Amino acid sequence: MRNLFVIWFMILTLNAMAQKTPFENSGKTETTTYSAAISYYENIAKTYSQAKLLTYGSTDFGKPLHLLVLSKDKNFDPVAIRKSNKRILLINNGIHPGEPEGIDASMMLVRDVLKADQLPQDVVICIIPVYNIDGSFNRTGTSRANQNGPVAYGFRGNSKNLDLNRDFIKTDSKNSAAFQLIFNTWQPEIFVDTHTSNGADYQYVMTLIPTQKDKLNTVLSGYLTKTLVPGLYNEMEKKGYPMIPYVNSFGEIPETGIAGFIESPRYSTGYTTLHNTIGFMPETHMLKSYDLRVDATYKLLQTYIDIVQRDAKIECLLC
Numbered sequence: 001m002r003n004l005f006v007i008w009f010m011i012l013t014l015n016a017m018a019q020k021t022p023f024e025n026s027g028k029t030e031t032t033t034y035s036a037a038i039s040y041y042e043n044i045a046k047t048y049s050q051a052k053l054l055t056y057g058s059t060d061f062g063k064p065l066h067l068l069v070l071s072k073d074k075n076f077d078p079v080a081i082r083k084s085n086k087r088i089l090l091i092n093n094g095i096h097p098g099e100p101e102g103i104d105a106s107m108m109l110v111r112d113v114l115k116a117d118q119l120p121q122d123v124v125i126c127i128i129p130v131y132n133i134d135g136s137f138n139r140t141g142t143s144r145a146n147q148n149g150p151v152a153y154g155f156r157g158n159s160k161n162l163d164l165n166r167d168f169i170k171t172d173s174k175n176s177a178a179f180q181l182i183f184n185t186w187q188p189e190i191f192v193d194t195h196t197s198n199g200a201d202y203q204y205v206m207t208l209i210p211t212q213k214d215k216l217n218t219v220l221s222g223y224l225t226k227t228l229v230p231g232l233y234n235e236m237e238k239k240g241y242p243m244i245p246y247v248n249s250f251g252e253i254p255e256t257g258i259a260g261f262i263e264s265p266r267y268s269t270g271y272t273t274l275h276n277t278i279g280f281m282p283e284t285h286m287l288k289s290y291d292l293r294v295d296a297t298y299k300l301l302q303t304y305i306d307i308v309q310r311d312a313k314i315e316c317l318l319c
Contacts, residue, residue, distance in 0.1 A: 023104035028291035057178030061134035090188035094130035097154020102194025122312035134158035149290030168271035
């Protein structure tokens with residue numbers, strides 16, 4: 001009888017561990033490898049009929065780009081989804097694999113939303129698990145020497161040593177061509193590209209770069225500045241992570257002013273804005289502990305889902 005109890009306990013323990021991500025199992029000090037992330041999502045897609053893992057094109061590393069799609073009504077046809085008047089949210093992770101918070105946060109968020117049966121009714125969620133597959137295999141703990149965790153992480157450049165967040169409009173990489181195939185197939189209303197900062201020190205865990213408003217049509221620009229961005233700031237403050245805008249540069253004294261970031265189409269959000277998609281580049285603070293950075297990213301992605309669902313029927317999102 002005692003042996004049966006031990007076996008039963010071990011099975012429960014293994015099942016519980018299988019539901020956890022490598023980040024959680026490491027005590028929140030390590031980030032997931034590419035292979036573990038894809039295996040995790042394959043199991044998610046096998047377990048939940050509301051999730052589907054797709055592949056598109058190829059990358060410079062020779063592997064296809066994966067896309068996880070979450071759809072409450074199990075509709076995975078992007079044309080039919082748009083005809084059904086649903087919004088599409090696209091989240092891109094690991095464009096710089098040394099900035100992996102979005103990779104780990106997305107894995108936990110997908111699991112939690114599916115387990116709780118809390119997929120939004122009017123929003124289809126699309127997630128690129130790891131965009132720079134190449135760089136994710138080039139793991140060290142020293143290429144971002146001033147960053148406070150994780151223990152090891154991928155390299156900024158891909159296998160051609162290209163910075164993929166400088167390659168969207170020129171498309172020197174196969175990664176970019178595969179991304180454009182995904183983007184133009186799914187045509188999201190909102191795009192989020194997860195990052196980590198590289199420089200200034202400040203007290204905030206999360207900073208935010210929204211699409212430069214003047215690049216959008218006036219209706220979308222008004223929605224961005226008057227509704228969406230204020231909503232993100234308000235909700236994140238309630239969740240314990242007040243945000244500030246990401247500062248691109250500043251002078252020696254405050255009186256000389258600070259400069260915001262205006263993204264050209266070589267950047268992900270600059271490219272997506274060409275298609276009238278509202279883009280965001282959240283940047284966590286590299287000097288904060290990794291567990292806090294992942295938690296802030298988790299809560300921000302959760303906030304995007306909630307707000308897009310809340311505003312899904314607003315006319316401007318149809319523009």
